[in-house]
Amino acid sequence: MKKIEIFLxxxxxxxxxxxxxxxxxxxxxxxxxxxxxxxxxxxxxxxNWYPEKITVSYGETIKIYIRNIDTVSxxxxxxxxxxxxxxxxAGTIEIIEFTADKxxxxxxxxxxxxxxxxxxxxxxxxxx
Amino acid sequence: xxxxxxxxxIDINWRFDLTRFKIIRLLFKSRWFPLTIIIINLFLFVxxxxxxxxxxxxxxxxxxxxxxxxxxxxxxxMFVLVPVFxxxxxxxxxxxxxxxxxxxxxxxxxxxxxxxxxxxxxxKKLRNMWIMNIGFLITTFFSGFFTVRPLSTFILLGSIILLxxxxxxxxxxxxxxxxVCPVSGFQGLYSQFATSEIRVKDxxxxxKHRPKTCYVGNEKGHGCPWLLTPFSFKKxxxxxxxxxxxxxxxxxxxxxxxxxxxxxxxxKEKRGLxxxxxxxxxxxxAIVFFMTMQGPWSFLKDMVRISTWQGxxxxxxxxSLISLVLMPGIFFLFSxxxxxxxxxxxxxxxxxxxxxxxxxxxxxxxxxxxxSFGIILPNWSYILHILSDPFGWGWNLIGTAGFKWTxxxxxxxxxxxxxxxxxxxxxxxxxxxxxxxxxxxxxxEAIRGxxxxxxxxxxxxxxxxxxxLG
Numbered sequence: 001m002k003k004i005e006i007f008l009x010x011x012x013x014x015x016x017x018x019x020x021x022x023x024x025x026x027x028x029x030x031x032x033x034x035x036x037x038x039x040x041x042x043x044x045x046x047x048n049w050y051p052e053k054i055t056v057s058y059g060e061t062i063k064i065y066i067r068n069i070d071t072v073s074x075x076x077x078x079x080x081x082x083x084x085x086x087x088x089x090a091g092t093i094e095i096i097e098f099t100a101d102k103x104x105x106x107x108x109x110x111x112x113x114x115x116x117x118x119x120x121x122x123x124x125x126x127x128x
Numbered sequence: 129x130x131x132x133x134x135x136x137x138i139d140i141n142w143r144f145d146l147t148r149f150k151i152i153r154l155l156f157k158s159r160w161f162p163l164t165i166i167i168i169n170l171f172l173f174v175x176x177x178x179x180x181x182x183x184x185x186x187x188x189x190x191x192x193x194x195x196x197x198x199x200x201x202x203x204x205x206m207f208v209l210v211p212v213f214x215x216x217x218x219x220x221x222x223x224x225x226x227x228x229x230x231x232x233x234x235x236x237x238x239x240x241x242x243x244x245x246x247x248x249x250x251x252k253k254l255r256n257m258w259i260m261n262i263g264f265l266i267t268t269f270f271s272g273f274f275t276v277r278p279l280s281t282f283i284l285l286g287s288i289i290l291l292x293x294x295x296x297x298x299x300x301x302x303x304x305x306x307x308v309c310p311v312s313g314f315q316g317l318y319s320q321f322a323t324s325e326i327r328v329k330d331x332x333x334x335x336k337h338r339p340k341t342c343y344v345g346n347e348k349g350h351g352c353p354w355l356l357t358p359f360s361f362k363k364x365x366x367x368x369x370x371x372x373x374x375x376x377x378x379x380x381x382x383x384x385x386x387x388x389x390x391x392x393x394x395x396k397e398k399r400g401l402x403x404x405x406x407x408x409x410x411x412x413x414a415i416v417f418f419m420t421m422q423g424p425w426s427f428l429k430d431m432v433r434i435s436t437w438q439g440x441x442x443x444x445x446x447x448s449l450i451s452l453v454l455m456p457g458i459f460f461l462f463s464x465x466x467x468x469x470x471x472x473x474x475x476x477x478x479x480x481x482x483x484x485x486x487x488x489x490x491x492x493x494x495x496x497x498x499x500s501f502g503i504i505l506p507n508w509s510y511i512l513h514i515l516s517d518p519f520g521w522g523w524n525l526i527g528t529a530g531f532k533w534t535x536x537x538x539x540x541x542x543x544x545x546x547x548x549x550x551x552x553x554x555x556x557x558x559x560x561x562x563x564x565x566x567x568x569x570x571x572x573e574a575i576r577g578x579x580x581x582x583x584x585x586x587x588x589x590x591x592x593x594x595x596x597l598g
Contacts (some may be wrong), residue, residue, distance in 0.1 A: 004237070005237060005389070011167060013171070015167060015170055016170070016174055019178070020174065027521055030523075067520070071186070090190070091189065092190065124180040
């Protein structure tokens with residue numbers, strides 16, 4: 001096999017496998033710089049908040065990356081730390097930030113009527 | 129002899145060969161073309177598949193896979209690629225690259241010797257459009273998912289790519305593209321209307337040339353991967369424009385012509401029921417798609433989304449009935465009336481039915497272009513979003529991730545759709561009369577036999593005008 005075919009084989013491998021690995025590595029690095037916790041939002045019947053319980057360390061500044069992977073808008077509120085996002089549209093992302101300056105278990109919830117089971121769309125942040 | 133002019137303006141036999149320009153001739157003869165475009169497209173499809181997989185059940189309007197495939201690609205296909213450049217998508221399609229690679233054992237160069245894979249012949253009984261017809265129809269049963277849920281687009285595209293590879297291992301050359309690919313069938317059908325073609329420049333040169341290198345291949349290129357005989361090309365339907373015949377012809381006798389639209393409709397060769405049914409299916413799908421995607425009937429949308437199994441089964445049954453039975457049934461009635469009106473009992477109704485089914489190609493393409501206005505005008509702005517944030521991860525690659533949803537000219541959509549339908553209806557009419565003259569030997573018979581078909585074409589155009597504008 002001539003050099004040109006070897007070159008093209010490498011190009012195809014880079015384009016297929018390389019692209020997938022490249023995208024994942026870049027995103028992993030980017031996220032590590034961006035936030036501490038990833039939270040996905042879906043209506044309760046489609047999976048609810050994930051994770052529903054988030055544990056963070058006392059005194060730290062926490063960034064939560066909220067992805068709405070649902071087909072309807074959701075909201076986010078963490079009242080004890082006075083943090084809220086009015087609307088996270090379907091398919092979009094919001095990043096919230098707060099300082100975990102008190103210990104205990106604190107509820108967070110969806111603030112938009114997203115489904116018949118909207119009131120079940122709750123989670124907890126545990127500050128230890 | 130007087131020239132046959134379309135609308136009294138364009139000579140049907142007019143051609144302009146683009147390969148007269150050296151740069152195009154060299155490009156077509158290069159082994160790097162269209163491989164380079166295929167590889168770029170492969171990269172694009174890796175991103176599409178990844179976005180589809182990662183997108184899961186998230187909304188389609190912020191997903192690269194959904195937007196690129198069902199908005200950009202589909203609209204480009206219907207607006208430009210098929211009506212202007214025939215099957216140019218097949219030229220750049222990355223789906224069969226792995227099958228080709230396996231068979232040829234090379235990506236770029238031509239290798240002598242036995243091809244890889246089992247290299248079996250495609251079954252004779254299946255050498256037609258029926259698998260593509262049924263495959264495409266079945267695909268549309270799940271349109272409520274493919275066009276809105278990224279994961280289902282991933283499954284669909286992934287299955288096609290996998291099937292293309294597996295069939296490439298088992299069957300010779302591009303059997304998959306020719307007989308199975310769901311995208312291939314309607315492209316082939318509507319490419320007959322295209323304003324470009326690949327044909328032989330001088331048939332006398334081919335007649336003397338032995339061996340037929342365009343068919344058997346040589347050191348410069350592969351024998352026609354689409355199992356055709358380029359030296360006798362008469363219509364676009366099955367030519368995948370891979371350009372191998374440009375490379376293998378030692379006399380530079382292949383031309384890439386610009387031509388008047390629709391001239392293939394007058395080619396009698398290889399007309400058949402499979403192609404006729406493709407026309408009916410495409411029209412049936414257009415009706416069903418409009419009603420379920422762009423129409424005001426929300427209960428139909430629920431049926432397509434499988435809100436209930438009963439609703440979805442009703443949708444599938446009605447859709448199949450319209451496309452496979454109702455449309456052809458009504459057309460058969462008009463074909464029967466055509467023969468009756470012509471007073472020529474020697475022409476079989478089957479021939480009348482098949483021949484006149486080709487009049488549905490321009491109007492069918494027009495219907496799909498009109499439908500595509502309803503896709504692109506309200507949704508184009510999402511494309512800017514997904515180019516910046518292809519995986520919905522909050523990226524902003526080119527600074528357009530925050531671009532708000534901005535429909536354009538939607539208040540003019542009805543005018544665009546109406547004008548498109550009327551223009552393509554006129555093409556159906558001018559070709560229809562010529563087909564009538566081909567079908568019936570005497571002019572008077574042709575005129576009389578043409579009237580019922582003209583009524584059908586007018587009726588179907590009015591139905592679509594009512595649907596789109598009503």
